Amino acid sequence: MSTLTVERLIVGYGDGAPVLAGLDLEVPDGAVVALLGANGAGKTTLLRALVGLVPAREGRVLLDGADLTAVSTEERVRHGLALVPEGRSIVVELTVAENLRLGALWVSGRKRKGPAREAAVGQMYELFEPLARRRDAAGHTLSGGERQMLALARALVGEPDVLLLDEPSLGLAPLVVAQLLGVLRDQAEATGLTVLLAEQNVTGALSVADRGVVLSLGEVVADRPAAALAADPALRHAYLGF
Numbered sequence: 683m684s685t686l687t688v689e690r691l692i693v694g695y696g697d698g699a700p701v702l703a704g705l706d707l708e709v710p711d712g713a714v715v716a717l718l719g720a721n722g723a724g725k726t727t728l729l730r731a732l733v734g735l736v737p738a739r740e741g742r743v744l745l746d747g748a749d750l751t752a753v754s755t756e757e758r759v760r761h762g763l764a765l766v767p768e769g770r771s772i773v774v775e776l777t778v779a780e781n782l783r784l785g786a787l788w789v790s791g792r793k794r795k796g797p798a799r800e801a802a803v804g805q806m807y808e809l810f811e812p813l814a815r816r817r818d819a820a821g822h823t824l825s826g827g828e829r830q831m832l833a834l835a836r837a838l839v840g841e842p843d844v845l846l847l848d849e850p851s852l853g854l855a856p857l858v859v860a861q862l863l864g865v866l867r868d869q870a871e872a873t874g875l876t877v878l879l880a881e882q883n884v885t886g887a888l889s890v891a892d893r894g895v896v897l898s899l900g901e902v903v904a905d906r907p908a909a910a911l912a913a914d915p916a917l918r919h920a921y922l923g924f
């Protein structure tokens with residue numbers, strides 16, 4: 683539903699050397715882009731910088747042409763950006779239903795109430811059947827796969843335009859990974875959701891992505907259609923380890 687553009691982005695921590703060294707990237711409206719690269723390449727740093735959790739030293743972050751570089755994280759969320767960080771962030775003391783109702787409370791900076799909010803939660807149960815079965819279970823009793831589904835559903839129910847995901851498949855069984863990535867692909871097709879998916883699971887990510895972007899030491903070293911990237915042995919060997 684929105685195009686995300688990154689222009690010459692430079693990001694670092696404290697006085698340290700830049701982690702992202704002038705990065706350019708475009709995630710077009712409705713596309714699923716896989717963000718790949720070795721540990722330490724800068725994937726998490728990029729996602730955090732996109733939502734304003736790490737400041738940019740230079741460069742710009744644009745959403746449909748609007749410059750978000752200097753605005754707060756809250757404001758970026760109101761503009762339609764959402765981040766699902768690594769580690770399945772849910773409120774473990776609350777039930778599945780309560781987590782989803784929390785996520786459904788705000789849409790584009792407007793409060794959503796009553797039946798509209800419940801309907802949005804109901805849609806998530808249709809997308810993630812295991813969550814429907816466990817709707818009254820407390821977060822801390824969920825399996826890793828159920829937690830990741832809930833973290834993703836909690837973001838989706840807020841109807842973001844651009845969803846940023848940090849390693850959603852980490853440590854999950856292949857079947858659950860396939861289900862999660864399938865939901866992302868379906869949502870992108872059905873609603874025009876734009877997705878930037880940071881993954882170590884290269885094969886899984888490229889199987890649902892339109893394009894793959896490979897980061898190495900904070901720079902984009904490849905940006906190609908997913909199928910072409912998966913089929914390039916030299917690139918796979920040099921940067922993706924398979």
Ligand SMILES: Nc1ncnc2c1ncn2[C@@H]1O[C@H](COP(=O)(O)OP(=O)(O)OP(=O)(O)O)[C@@H](O)[C@H]1O
Pocket residue numbers: 695701719720721722723724725726727728882
């Ligand atoms: N809070 C921080 N303070 C200082 N340096 C950091 C911080 N977070 C990350 N870094 C450094 O930034 C570089 C990029 O890390 P980042 O986590 O963005 O990479 P990544 O591609 O997401 O790696 P992984 O796949 O292991 O999560 C690394 O050298 C890391 O040590």
